[in-house]
Amino acid sequence: MARHITIGAAQLGPIARGESREAVVKRLIALLRQASARGCELVVYPELALTTFFPRWLIERGPELDAWYEPEMPNAQTQPLFDEARALGIGFYIGYAELAVEDGKTHHYNTSILVGPDGEIIGKYRKIHLPGHVEPQPGRDSQHLEKRYFEPGNLGFPVWDAFGGVVGMCLCNDRRWPETYRVMALQGAELVVLGYNTPNDHTGDGAVDGLSNFHNHLAMQAGAYQNSTWVVGTAKCGREEGSLMIGQSAIIAPSGEIVAMATTLEDELVTARCDLDMSKVYRETFFDFARHREPQHYGLIVERKGVGPALNKKAA
Amino acid sequence: MARHITIGAAQLGPIARGESREAVVKRLIALLRQASARGCELVVYPELALTTFFPRWLIERGPELDAWYEPEMPNAQTQPLFDEARALGIGFYIGYAELAVEDGKTHHYNTSILVGPDGEIIGKYRKIHLPGHVEPQPGRDSQHLEKRYFEPGNLGFPVWDAFGGVVGMCLCNDRRWPETYRVMALQGAELVVLGYNTPNDHTGDGAVDGLSNFHNHLAMQAGAYQNSTWVVGTAKCGREEGSLMIGQSAIIAPSGEIVAMATTLEDELVTARCDLDMSKVYRETFFDFARHREPQHYGLIVERKGVGPALNKKAA
Secondary structure, three states: OOOEEEEEEEEEOOOOOOOOHHHHHHHHHHHHHHHHHOOOOEEEOOOOOOOOOHHHOOOOOOHHHHOOOEOOOOOOOOHHHHHHHHHHOOEEEEEEEEEEEEOOEEEEEEEEEEEOOOOOEEEEEEOOOOOOOOOOOOOOOOOOOHHHHOOOOOOOOOEEEEOOEEEEEEEHHHHHOHHHHHHHHOOOOOEEEEEEEOEOOOOOOHHHHOOHHHHHHHHHHHHHHHHOOEEEEEEEOEEEOOEEEOOOOEEEOOOOOEEEEOOOOOOEEEEEEEEHHHHHHHHOOOOOHHHHOOHHHOOHHHHOOOOOOOOOOOEO | OOOEEEEEEEEEOOOOOOOOHHHHHHHHHHHHHHHHHOOOOEEEOOOOOOOOOHHHOOOOOOHHHHOOOEOOOOOOOOHHHHHHHHHHOOEEEEEEEEEEEEOOEEEEEEEEEEEOOOOOEEEEEEOOOOOOOOOOOOOOOOOOOHHHHOOOOOOOOOEEEEOOEEEEEEEHHHHHOHHHHHHHHOOOOOEEEEEEEOEOOOOOOHHHHOOHHHHHHHHHHHHHHHHOOEEEEEEEOEEEOOEEEOOOOEEEOOOOOEEEEOOOOOOEEEEEEEEHHHHHHHHOOOOOHHHHOOHHHOOHHHHOOOOOOOOOOOEO
């Protein structure tokens, strides 16, 4: 058995602060046409793929800040992307800043959508693991104010029957947390798609920051392997408004192997023909959850948010 | 700040079926003396370190099977190891098959203990994620009958104040499951020690089994990184009674970096001087659990054992 789907990771180089959504959408469409020429059925774009990574600046609440968000999707600027995708018969994943009105209140989310080859939105995800800070940190060239500009997502980690398989989404920092993949895998996810913007000065400690590319792949490869799922992670990268962000967008098999990887920090498409049935051998051996998991011992994972005392501590 | 501890991973080559515990203990003591000469304060031995990996054979319940288990620890055969460790002032971790009488019933566990530099047992762990099968699988040269010979551990994933830090234990297949590390990290674990016996014909699929070394490191490196903890994993390895088992015993930093690794499939000691405070930069940034985890979205991890329906499924 084999269920093949050809997937493209459509990496973006930097987007300047002044670059319009129209200009970005042209870049997205150029990548989409390349993807079509290479037989892709699904294209994965980055997180916050329509604008520069604005959480690097302190911006007061108000019109200047709100201009970075999309009140609806598609909208006038992005409609050409939806139209082109439908014309080519290619589905896509894309991230953007969402301004939502719910229960009469305005909310801000870091959001992604999955769009079918018919141009219709299949599902929406709102980023749960927001990195960074609420307040600007002293002494940093670039801030990381996602916790200021977004609320944690309120849609959980859903999965959808799509593209001949079961597909889940997440965003950027979510990929570092094993809970992300696990909750989707427990719903049968066979493919997890995600975008990221990862500045490589996250901690300010050179010994740590120098490992940014390694950590990016380590987390995604472990997520793929430990959950028997394909993972496609796509970067917005390069030196964007003075902040250098990592690339190495990757398509990762359920074996944890990287089967396609970008090597530039520019707009670049990498593709792979992915057999969704490749996960079977892992699901039926190492990671046959129903046979091997022991959830009665996992309670702390949901009972605690942070580190707490040892359950059974004995002094040495 | 730095809290250094010098740790040795004391890998074992194969143990023949007919090799006595006394002979194995001599090998363990030889490694312990090397460790002392290299300044180790803690030595990590493999899983089931006193005997051959007997779950590869179908053995009927009774005296022949029971002979592979230790009814008490220390015992006459292992007392020389405890004595030598105390004399050298070195603590150790070791795995063995445990025959326990609890509530008037006999139980069989795949167990490890942590022993202090004074020769006293600090804590005990019983393997929770048992791999393999209850019934022999047709067409396999070597069986993997851990599910037949052991009950899942009933002690959870405890941690102990020991060796100047917070130490947790697990065994072999536990290392592939992100829940293992997470439950310990939520109790403050700074060092996770484990032993393994990993035949590299686990699935019978060459494309999978050929990745055994990669998967071994991937799971431990991700566990270390995602939980800001040191991980020391020690193999029993080499061709043991016809079954080839992987080596590459490793000491892994909270960065996920392998800082020491064995390169033979024989008795081999590798050491590293580990700063337990190295975890701080990770715990205070990427993996500041109290700031970043969102347990309200992790419920399925404990609510489900196996894969179930999507919580929020929408047909494409």
